Amino acid sequence: MTINEKLEKLREKMEKYNLDCYLEHNVDPHQSEYVADRWKTREWLSGFTGSVGTLVVTSKKSALWADGRYYIQAEKELNGSEIKLQKKGLEKTSKVHEWLSKNLKNNAKIGLNGKTYSEKYVSNLKKNITLEDIEFITRYDIVDELWKDRPEIPRNKAFIHPPEYAGKTRAQKIKNIRKKMKEKKCSHLIISTLDDIAWTLNIRGNDIKFNPYIISYLLIENDNISFYVLEEKIDKKIKKQLEKDNISLKNYSKIVKDLQKLSKKDKVWYSPETTNMWIVSSISEEANKYQKRVPTKLMKAKKNKKELKNLKNCQIKDGIAMVKFLIWLEETIKEREIGEVEAAQKVNEFRKRQKYFIEPSFSPISAYKENAAMMHYHAKEENQSFLKNKSFYLLDSGGQYMDGTTDITRTIPMGVLSREEKFHYTLTLKGHINLANSKFLYGATGSNLDVLSRKPLWEHNLDYKCGTGHGVGYLMGVHEGPQNISRTPNKIKLEEGMIVTIEPGIYIEGSHGIRIENDYVIVKDKKNNSDQFMKFKNMTYCPIDTQPIIKDLLTEEEIKWLNDFHSKVFDKLAKHLNEEERTWLKKKTKKL
């Protein structure tokens, strides 16, 4: 079927179900960042392969919203279909609710698959559409009816993440969760986000690439826990372990029946941001609701001592892999050009050789020269660039290990650099240090601190169009909330034990891209009367190339930070390297 034919089939169904429009996006029932192929429904329907983007179809029109990263790609992929591209983020572009307000009438019936839309999404849309008496119909999954060879729900095996890695037993975690439930007088807690389930149960899976999750739901009550999952994923050993902790396995979709049975005396806690409409609307009307972020989010974000100790070892291994990669790069480029794809494979190979490595934590961004100016560039065999002995090569990569998750970006000078490239590299480094070296009062959020990284860039009228940093999981998503470092308002305090990246950058279209990224853990600094101060402690052990630095632009304090950082890097890695590698590292970590 062509895209237009698919849309006509969709419209036939819309008519049958009496819908005036239908919304589709690539989201799974758990609001995951990465989704299994089964849930790439918008991709199937529209042909647009980007990770984010909403398709809206009315009886006469269809439109797809894609953000700046995808303007060019979407234009290409939608070409030949009737779908009009809506460039999200431009001032002239209508938002989805504005477009719907214009293209529908009062009393309109809006269809969407309730399994993939959160309650919050639907209620926001409802609030913002200016038409009267609109109705949302969430019970049809029309793409499922049309998509003949739709992939199955992944059925990969789960594995245990034992307490020697996780730091806490399943029982300890559940006890803490129940304490929170008691505080809020809740009898039930619905957890539908896969990272929270994996963390709570100390298990991991392989259902989603880069993210070691198991497609499932969890329902915690005061005296028992139901784990809704395809049973074949859970082997006998795991099942037994879970049963010992009073956790019973139930079929993946049975959660709905259980929620329908709730009564007046029950109070159900769930997060409206991440719980889908199918789940929410199955909660018995008699039951009371408590709509707040689930408590595991914050518990999970604050890494425990064992996790932090393990993560340190994990980061040393990751640093070793990076150093070996950087040496390989330096040697190889002397002899021949290197493809971006080969370089990306190479860094994964070096990681693979490290103990407890499982998989990359995301698909590496391996970008030479002007390609690095595209923040989400992905090199493909057919149209990659080849690294030469000049300008910058940017590599953003990371690994999933039993003892942690890593994320690091280095921008590597491949040979001769222009004055501008050096200037931008130095400003980016200043931005990195200005935040990494800051102390802050306990209570400050990432949106309070974000500007510290931008200030050295803003002074020269430069900016980067993304956040400064994000939380990082522990054998979990490389992007993990609720904390982050961005200008967008958020109320999450940076707490002791939280991991965040700091990754300012400068991206000059058609020319070059620079980003310098380390992972940090938030630790306590001094206490002054009642004021607790906090600071960032570095967790990434890999040299930051000093060759492109214009030293005169750095303050004494900044030079000191860099020298201390490099002496620590050498200290941690040297004993794990051979003579030759150690000599290389000695040179790279030399005092500035």
Place this chain on the structure above:
Amino acid sequence: MTINEKLEKLREKMEKYNLDCYLEHNVDPHQSEYVADRWKTREWLSGFTGSVGTLVVTSKKSALWADGRYYIQAEKELNGSEIKLQKKGLEKTSKVHEWLSKNLKNNAKIGLNGKTYSEKYVSNLKKNITLEDIEFITRYDIVDELWKDRPEIPRNKAFIHPPEYAGKTRAQKIKNIRKKMKEKKCSHLIISTLDDIAWTLNIRGNDIKFNPYIISYLLIENDNISFYVLEEKIDKKIKKQLEKDNISLKNYSKIVKDLQKLSKKDKVWYSPETTNMWIVSSISEEANKYQKRVPTKLMKAKKNKKELKNLKNCQIKDGIAMVKFLIWLEETIKEREIGEVEAAQKVNEFRKRQKYFIEPSFSPISAYKENAAMMHYHAKEENQSFLKNKSFYLLDSGGQYMDGTTDITRTIPMGVLSREEKFHYTLTLKGHINLANSKFLYGATGSNLDVLSRKPLWEHNLDYKCGTGHGVGYLMGVHEGPQNISRTPNKIKLEEGMIVTIEPGIYIEGSHGIRIENDYVIVKDKKNNSDQFMKFKNMTYCPIDTQPIIKDLLTEEEIKWLNDFHSKVFDKLAKHLNEEERTWLKKKTKKL
């Protein structure tokens, strides 16, 4: 009547009206920052005279929430009554909704005077109280029934604020408001905040001290406008002017009747944060509601060119007054000690001599030595301190003029200073400059930028327990939203033409307090591709004392900022001063 007797009387009424509890605070029907005596109802009932604080009375208990500024004062003033002080802000202190949840039962009836509580306040309380089926009864003003000699609504005369000061005519402003209403498809706009009414109508009044407002409501429709106000305030000339713009005078409380008459085809815009329950609940149930901040807030905040030009002159006059005051202070302290109250009166006197001066924009904070560590200290004849020739004297003051509103703080060395005092002064100055000298991307909010002022303090584990700055009105409130500079999340971008203060400080209990405050206007900086950068332009022309500065702690850039600032100050003021004053200013603005 004693406080306890008043509470017993209140309880009799509560029983009569079938209320389980009653809330009272010092707020007027317009949610004004300063209130006329008539609305000091909580003060009358509890004896507590602080500006902010909620009293809650149940049949058995009573409690009053006061914040850090008022712990000591409240304790003293509540002494002898049954009221329990709740120290707001301490972790162990229950919030009002938590206290109510504990002390009331399901089905409780909570009474409060709907005229002084906003819709938002009530709905938040409702949301947060964990009891079931509670009901809010908003129709009784019990204190009014008990308070025999309650002051009347102020009846002072209004005056015109003509376009040569206001920059825009009433008609132009109304046209812009109606444009916004049309965009939102609204037929009615309720404005109940007094600054927005004064701004819209280009009139001012004398109903509230320090704030030149007129107690009133405004209802804007597509073809006519109703101004609800006690008619005696508006003389014939003003009435005629208003009528020419199609604005009809109606009795102050008649707005309720007009709102009751609305029909199904009407859509009413009002701000739930600032519109009281009495108004909101009078809106006909048939009418549609649009609940958003009223459009005048942002229009008013972005000063027009005429306003900015006038404000510059106004600030020069204010600077002249400050300089004369500083000289007086310097001369007088050589001869004798000076009372804090006298100094506060003196600065007002110097302002009074300036053209177009109306009144102080707030009661000056005139605080010597350790008194300055209390951020909201107010010197009183009976317990003031006397300035001597050592340590710091802090003066925070400002004026209302026909051509603007000012707000300035200087911390003045009276003689010998300790090393710590100098150190803290220098850090405060660094904090001030670090923000004042920053460029920022258009779109940044005050909560993004606040940290720039704190960073130099945080590096030494110091902080100040308040925001860094606030908006300033134009012959209007000295604190004016919606923008501000504080760590608390807000979404208001800093826009061209907005006025903000920058006023970091260091407050050491029992020792000293330092604050350095200027007013700034936000202006455009360079544009780089699509990125518009913005910066702060100084509007305050008064020297910052350089004597306490430890020069080694300042960077070259900071010294340059200070020298440029001082050369501007001299430039603007010199020609308005006599020989002797000019010599003094030359010395005070000397290059560092």
